[in-house]
Amino acid sequence: MNQTEQRKIIIRELKNAKSHTTAEELFNNVKKFLPQISLGTIYRNLEILCSNGSVRKLSFEHRKAQFEWKNPAENFIHSYCPECGKIAHVSFSDSEKLQNLILEIYNETEADEIKLDLIKVCNCCKEAKAEQLIKAIEAENERKSKILTWNKDK
Amino acid sequence: MNQTEQRKIIIRELKNAKSHTTAEELFNNVKKFLPQISLGTIYRNLEILCSNGSVRKLSFEHRKAQFEWKNPAENFIHSYCPECGKIAHVSFSDSEKLQNLILEIYNETEADEIKLDLIKVCNCCKEAKAEQLIKAIEAENERKSKILTWNKDK
DNA sequence: TATAAAAACAAGAATTATTCTCAAAAAAAA
């Protein structure tokens, strides 16, 4: 792995990212410092960093993949919102028990990596959906009462 | 959900599938009985069946998604081979402990669904990789010995 | 330090899985 200006800044910006980042978001951030950089370079580097184990790639459904600089302190449990696609780390209180069990799974299955994902509509999206539902019901009531009136008039 | 010939056969073929199936594979199977069917219909039906909970969609990396008819007897642990993309169910001996823990996670995190995936190169691919490696080493030795000879001749 | 070899780059074309559109057909409801 050669040292290039591009790679250095990609890594720096990936570490700086507050949460999980798509290749495109990273591209836009890196572009501030290297206006000539191309999206292909971002993808190429992310792949290299993934395969040497310093970056984790998370992809759900057929959305943009999201990347994170692996932090040994952070666990590997993620939540994914199927509405907006947001990914977040999940902390779990009884993590010791979980840790032990995961270790058991590793041993028994000889897996290279284990992913534990919670599919869960995030609060933002839940609220948005509730509002939508209310509007839909109102519209339906409106429609029905119109038909009723029309039938009476006949 | 209307009853259509297409939907019936899609469901039948999905249930018949030995393992996890891509939309395209399913398309080819259904086409044997309904030559006019289009891939869009497959995708549309799979989406409907997923959202009513009778089908599970599994997608890794940016590959074709794979679908399975949900079998309550089978657990939700899957293995995924990053080389060939194959997905399989995983049986885990201490599954009771796991079950309990997952339940705990459900309660604590309010997740709608939990996915536990083992990333693991399958045996087929492991063998193929080993062979490749041997060939690469042989080629490298060949190259080096040629350079050595050439230098001596000089 | 000069030169050769390997790795990485930018730009943009190509690929690929999936979704969308639209007019026609089929199914269900009235």
Next chain:
DNA sequence: TTTTTTTTGAGAATAATTCTTGTTTTTATA
């Protein structure tokens, strides 16, 4: 039976990612 709703086939459109090409940069070697 008629109307409404749902579904379909065909194919265009989309969107994320990968690939290609010629060039530049970095590292290894002499």
